[in-house]
Amino acid sequence: MQVAVLPTSSIAKKALMAVTGAIWIGYLILHMWGNLHIFKGASEFNHYAEFLREVGEPVFSYAQVLWLIRIVIVAALAGHIWAAVALYNQARQARTTHYAVKRVVQANYAARFMRIGGVVIFLFVIFHLAHYTWGWVTPFDRADPYRNVVVGFSSPPIVLFYLLALASLGLHLFHGVWSMFQTLGVNSQRYDGFFRGMAVVVALGVPAGFATVPLAVLLGILN
Numbered sequence: 001m002q003v004a005v006l007p008t009s010s011i012a013k014k015a016l017m018a019v020t021g022a023i024w025i026g027y028l029i030l031h032m033w034g035n036l037h038i039f040k041g042a043s044e045f046n047h048y049a050e051f052l053r054e055v056g057e058p059v060f061s062y063a064q065v066l067w068l069i070r071i072v073i074v075a076a077l078a079g080h081i082w083a084a085v086a087l088y089n090q091a092r093q094a095r096t097t098h099y100a101v102k103r104v105v106q107a108n109y110a111a112r113f114m115r116i117g118g119v120v121i122f123l124f125v126i127f128h129l130a131h132y133t134w135g136w137v138t139p140f141d142r143a144d145p146y147r148n149v150v151v152g153f154s155s156p157p158i159v160l161f162y163l164l165a166l167a168s169l170g171l172h173l174f175h176g177v178w179s180m181f182q183t184l185g186v187n188s189q190r191y192d193g194f195f196r197g198m199a200v201v202v203a204l205g206v207p208a209g210f211a212t213v214p215l216a217v218l219l220g221i222l223n
């Protein structure tokens with residue numbers, strides 16, 4: 001196994017990538033599931049969006065839990081990016097000019113693919129915040145999240161951009177979930193098939209669940 005020959009600091013960084021990645025997967029599953037409420041209609045969806053701000057009351061005050069979640073996901077994203085950059089720099093310094101084993105070259109392609117995909121997803125998230133949180137891209141009414149989503153996806157180029165970003169997310173999740181299981185050591189020859197299956201379910205299920213909303217707007221199912 002590769003991990004055994006890595007210096008401890010690399011293992012710690014890989015563990016940080018795995019844990020921060022897992023936090024984002026949890027967030028994405030909840031976010032995707034929450035988005036599906038839109039199929040119940042405008043008032044249900046707007047009610048759900050308001051509930052997200054009220055959750056935790058009266059122990060927490062208005063929007064406090066939401067802010068806690070925001071702090072956790074921003075910190076996780078920062079940790080994920082920091083560890084990715086640090087591992088990349090470390091690997092570059094350690095790299096010799098010739099690769100002895102084909103597997104290493106393949107791993108290197110996967111790593112490069114993860115970096116490019118990661119940048120695409122990061123840029124998508126910034127655009128997405130401008131689109132649906134700050135309301136800078138399409139007409140926006142803070143009191144009507146349902147209308148914001150429908151109006152926001154009435155532009156086919158925006159829908160196409162979302163679908164491409166979701167495809168990148170799927171590929172990133174597939175390799176990421178698989179690597180996460182290996183790093184966290186819950187992987188073994190015996191359960192290989194199960195963990196690969198989990199990676200496929202997350203990598204297909206999360207982007208597909210998200211994609212239903214822009215596609216439904218584009219097809220006139222949501223209006």
Ligand code: HEM
Pocket residue numbers: 028031035049052066070121125128129132133145149162169210211213214
């Ligand atoms: C078609 C798919 C998606 C739709 C329809 C959607 C919809 C939304 C909406 C309506 C909001 C604003 C929520 C509010 O302020 O009440 C939001 C926020 C957000 N979305 Fe998405 N989203 C999608 C995909 C994604 C993906 C793929 C990611 C991450 C990779 C993501 C990450 C976020 C983040 C970080 C926020 C900010 C949450 C906050 O303000 O606390 N979303 N999304």
